[in-house]
Amino acid sequence: YLPAAEGGAAMFAPPAEDFQGPSAPPASMFDSVPGYEGTVAGGGGGFLPPPMPSYPVPQPEPGPHQPHWNIPSISEDTARDAFVLFASSKCCYSAAPAKDGVITRMDAFNTYRYRLETFTESRSTEWKHDPYHGQPVDAFAQPPPGPWDIPAKSPTFFVDDKQVIKVPNTSSLKVNHLKHDWRTKKLPCLCGNGEKTLQKLFCWVCNGSGFRHGDDRCDRCSGRGRENCSQCHGQGSKQCDTCQGKQQLLVYINLTVKWTNNTDNYVVEQSSGLQLDNLSNVSGKELFKDTQYMVYPVTGLPDVTVVNASQRLVREHQNKFCQNSRILQQRQTIELIPVTKVTYSWKGKSHVYFVYGNEFRVSADNYPATCCCTVM
Incomplete structure (x- = not known):
């Protein structure tokens, strides 16, 4: 991350002149913190590029040359059993x-x-705020640690996670930007007087009279003849959701650490007629x-398309994920x-x-004995 810049004193934003109903503090509520100048509220400051390592990066080593392995064709009994199981699983297929x-x-x-799997760690920051209930206030006591200097939990390689x-x-500590009634510590409701808008002003039970039968006062509107506002319950003011009536906010920076397993596959085309999606x-x-900090493209396979795919994907992953994240581990596998x-x-x-895969899955697009079933 960039070198720390000089930070100014804490700025307190005065209450707004008129209540307009925003739900979060404006940008002026948040100080410029050295090392976190790009951090914003709500949307984060984008992913932070990791610092250059201070130690030599381990160089990938080429793996051993691989022999050409073939798997013999399955037996006729295995092929038939898989086909029968496939037909039995379809409600409209005859097993004949x-x-x-x-x-x-x-x-x-x-x-x-x-x-090819590339396991990465990325970090991003955003300003957050909570109602103030006496939590510790530690800004400007000393410079904060850099975003990549903060210790995080040890991840499990190749498993997505977040902290x-x-x-x-x-x-x-900041003063809430919304205009409160300083006596009640509440916000004025948009209804103005605790009643619904003019379109729904009169109580539908008593039709605005305040009474139901003779001198019986209407229970719904308490004899007022008008419906209460559902937001403030007829009080004309309500508690602020932002500060929960405390009128003060604790603002701070959250660091989000994400571990992501980025995976790409390449399957060699085969001329059998089976769709690769299967x-x-x-x-x-x-x-x-092969598992290393950074892997070396495979070599020595008789199928040159796999070698070329390995070279291309290794190059793409290392170029792509080194920009805004830290590569922790790579793994490459070849299956037949x-x-x-x-x-x-x-x-x-x-x-x-x-019949394909170790699971003996079956694909039969033109099964010759199907019927239409109707569920009653």
């Missing part, structure tokens, strides 16, 4: 094609999936795993996802389905 169809061909189309921390030495929800056989294309014959016609 899955049980009685004759498998004529099985083709393996194994495919690689490369995944909000009140920045020390930024809490100061592979996003299944697992494969892990061939390679089994895909088997099954051709079968049923009632003299040829059909196709796919």
Whole structure:
């Protein structure tokens, strides 16, 4: 973060001349705090770039060259069992094609999936305010620590998390900017006199007379003939939500620390006909795993598209996430996802389905025996 600037004395904002109904203090309520000059109320000051490390950054090391691993095609019994289970899970599918169809061909189309995970920490700040109930006021006692100098909890790598921390030495006391009645410590209600607007002025129970039957006073309007304002309950004034009637606010800076696992996947195209979207929800056989502060692109794979994807994604992640966050750890994996294309014959016609992933999921877009079901 930028070097600390000279901070001025605390500024107290006077009450506004006329109550307009704002719900938060104006920007003038917040002091300029050294090291936090860009911090604003409500919207944060944007993500704060981390300082340059004072120690040498560990250099990534290339992983070992990987052999070309193939997963053998699944057995015919496994393919049939998966197909029967798939048909049984569909209310409108007959199980006959899955049980009685004759498998004529099985083709393996194994495919690689490369995944890069970059676990980052980012920090942002914003001004906050609370009603003053005697909390400690520590602004200007000493300079506050920098946003990246404040200790946070130890994160669990590759798991999203967040922590909000009140920045020390930024809490100061301010007079609420809203116009209060100094005797009641309340705000005037927008209704003006405790009654509803003219469109709904008269009590609907007594029609404005104040009485229901003869001399019986109307209970709803207490005999006034007019409905009370629902905001102030007929008092003409109400407690301020901002300061809860205390007329003073404790303003301070909150630091939000976010840990984010940023993930990108690359799946090698395969010519089986199965849509790649199907592979996003299944697992494969892990061939390679590398975890470092910053990883080195994979090398030595026979599939050059995976090597190229690794080089591209590693470069993109390191350029993108070093700008406004701190990279804590990277992890790259390569999986080999089994895909088997099954051709079968049923009632003299040829059909196709796919069995894929370690979970033996099935995709059969043109199942030959479906019906329309109506739920009564």
